[in-house]
Amino acid sequence: GAVVSQHPSWVICKSGTSVKIECRSLDFQATTMFWYRQFPKQSLMLMATSNEGSKATYEQGVEKDKFLINHASLTLSTLTVTSAHPEDSSFYICSARPPGHLFKDTQYFGPGTRLTVL
């Protein structure tokens, strides 16, 4: 149990276009999902917290108008990188947090999406 998927696993796009990344919890409902970004040889950096049915909470320095997050259901959150530029090229990872007592109160991570902007 506790599987989180992401789609696509990798994407290449042209500068100025928008890219949508999906994060799904496959066997549990996640009221909270998180989006992270990881640049080469660096650690994960939390971008935003996504709560089902409400607006996402963004970390300081993350542009909410550039990284649009939608958490429309208990099993799906999407991250849209709008007007992508080469500096947005990164590894984007989501995680989902199931109801605490069932899974020892922890997060489960997706496999990541590698975005390359040309």
Place this chain on the structure above:
Amino acid sequence: DAKTTQPPSMDCAEGRAANLPCNHSTISGNEYVYWYRQIHSQGPQYIIHGLKNNETNEMASLIITEDRKSSTLILPHATLRDTAVYYCIVRVGDYKLSFGAGTTVTVRA
């Protein structure tokens, strides 16, 4: 959140136990110690967490000192597939995790 200190890297032999230290001298009473690992180009994987008692699961054991200022993650029989970056994180709850540099563990045949 309490800050953690981990060695940047360590090697261990396949089949032997790997002991990964973590210092968290400023940990507060209600903060848990979490361990995650990230294999290259994959998302992080939860390993184990604990408050003050030692914990064991199918992946690893977590030993927390009595004063809770440090802990050790033990992989009992390391395999080549355990090569990864291991993160020690201290938080009140598993929410908005903050990942440091971690320890790069290389298991050698």
